[in-house]
Amino acid sequence: MKIESRLAQIGSQNDPQTGAVSFPIYQSTAFRHPRLGQSTGFDYSRSKSPTRAVLEAAAADLERGDAGFATSSGMAALQIVFSLFSSGDHLLVSLDLYGGTYRLLEQVMSRFGVTATYIDTNDLDALESHRKPNTKAVLIETPTNPLMMVTDIAKVAAWAKRFDLLTIVDNTLLTPFFQRPIELGADIVVHSASKYLGGHNDVLAGLIVTKGEKLSADVAFLHNSIGAVLGPQDSWLLMRGMKTLALRMERHQANATRIAEWLKSHPSVESVYYPALPDHPGHDIQKAQSSGNTGIFSFRMKDARTIEPILRHIKLIAFAESLGGGESLMTYPAVQTHADIPEEIRLAVGVDDRLLRFSVGLEHADDILEDLRQAIEAAEREING
Ligand SMILES: *Cc1c(COP(=O)(O)O)cnc(C)c1O
Numbered sequence: 001m002k003i004e005s006r007l008a009q010i011g012s013q014n015d016p017q018t019g020a021v022s023f024p025i026y027q028s029t030a031f032r033h034p035r036l037g038q039s040t041g042f043d044y045s046r047s048k049s050p051t052r053a054v055l056e057a058a059a060a061d062l063e064r065g066d067a068g069f070a071t072s073s074g075m076a077a078l079q080i081v082f083s084l085f086s087s088g089d090h091l092l093v094s095l096d097l098y099g100g101t102y103r104l105l106e107q108v109m110s111r112f113g114v115t116a117t118y119i120d121t122n123d124l125d126a127l128e129s130h131r132k133p134n135t136k137a138v139l140i141e142t143p144t145n146p147l148m149m150v151t152d153i154a155k156v157a158a159w160a161k162r163f164d165l166l167t168i169v170d171n172t173l174l175t176p177f178f179q180r181p182i183e184l185g186a187d188i189v190v191h192s193a194s195k196y197l198g199g200h201n202d203v204l205a206g207l208i209v210t211k212g213e214k215l216s217a218d219v220a221f222l223h224n225s226i227g228a229v230l231g232p233q234d235s236w237l238l239m240r241g242m243k244t245l246a247l248r249m250e251r252h253q254a255n256a257t258r259i260a261e262w263l264k265s266h267p268s269v270e271s272v273y274y275p276a277l278p279d280h281p282g283h284d285i286q287k288a289q290s291s292g293n294t295g296i297f298s299f300r301m302k303d304a305r306t307i308e309p310i311l312r313h314i315k316l317i318a319f320a321e322s323l324g325g326g327e328s329l330m331t332y333p334a335v336q337t338h339a340d341i342p343e344e345i346r347l348a349v350g351v352d353d354r355l356l357r358f359s360v361g362l363e364h365a366d367d368i369l370e371d372l373r374q375a376i377e378a379a380e381r382e383i384n385g
Contacts, residue, residue: 025236169186
């Protein structure tokens with residue numbers, strides 16, 4: 001079945017007992033055993049819970065992996081995956097990285113002896129020259145957040161396999177509707193499901209999907225041992241959101257493309273970072289490995305003084321951090337999402353004080369454009385007296 005059908009049908013055929021079309025919330029931590037040595041398949045909900053199990057099976061199916069794991073947040077998913085590594089292990093990681101992932105690696109995992117080097121993961125020479133005898137994995141975000149750098153997943157996964165390195169892809173921005181890294185050779189996919197998968201700015205969740213029996217068993221062990229699992233109510237909310245993923249991603253893409261094109265020709269804007277635009281350096285790779293574009297992009301204003309008044313004058317668009325929901329949100333990465341990345345690294349990548357990140361929502365594109373137009377105009381008026 002096509003992915004649209006599999007999304008719409010999540011959980012709807014999993015409750016033969018009642019025939020519930022919307023899979024129920026099983027709000028129980030413990031499950032009766034029929035007798036000694038027998039089990040219904042469930043014993044304690046940290047290990048396995050009915051509502052979460054339906055979500056996890058759907059995640060594995062959508063990403064074309066062998067096993068899915070639902071976690072209490074995207075960061076919890078990353079923490080569980082990083083726990084595959086031991087003191088002395090080294091990771092190669094995308095340079096323009098989600099700030100929280102950088103913080104987890106540098107301020108937490110480093111204390112446990114797991115180190116990381118941040119490079120352009122699309123550059124095989126850079127990967128090769130930074131690979132050490134203790135390197136165990138490559139962690140890719142593609143496109144990256146906020147600068148939308150694109151990595152050729154198949155190329156990197158093939159390189160990584162030669163050296164027995166795991167390829168881990170954070171697929172939050174494109175979702176399995178547009179991109180399936182496991183089909184391109186990745187071993188592990190992680191998601192902040194709080195973004196497009198949930199899609200309504202109302203549930204915090206993460207997902208891990210693994211390929212291969214051993215890796216799936218190792219992550220299952222860590223998921224249960226660490227315990228950062230998703231509860232039944234949030235599992236249900238996430239499945240409810242995912243049913244409309246296809247429709248939402250198509251609208252996010254259409255709105256974002258229209259607004260990115262408009263900003264690109266705006267005299268106050270210096271540059272727009274969106275892989276759907278033909279002159280984006282990652283355009284061709286993205287087109288080859290993904291079937292569409294995300295709803296988020298970044299743009300750099302010519303004058304840093306316009307940033308504060310733009311954020312003050314937007315009305316429909318909310319000044320808030322997050323992405324992927326129905327509501328349009330504008331973020332200032334240098335002081336919000338990426339504040340934990342040291343300034344020299346931030347500036348080297350291009351996350352400077354003129355950069356805004358825009359998660360384009362599901363409102364009508366005319367209304368979003370009008371709000372942006374009036375905010376930029378008001379900002380220009382203020383700084384020009
Ligand atoms: C938000 C985000 C995360 C972290 O997920 P949470 O659900 O907020 O914990 C990780 N990676 C990317 C790309 C994100 O956008």
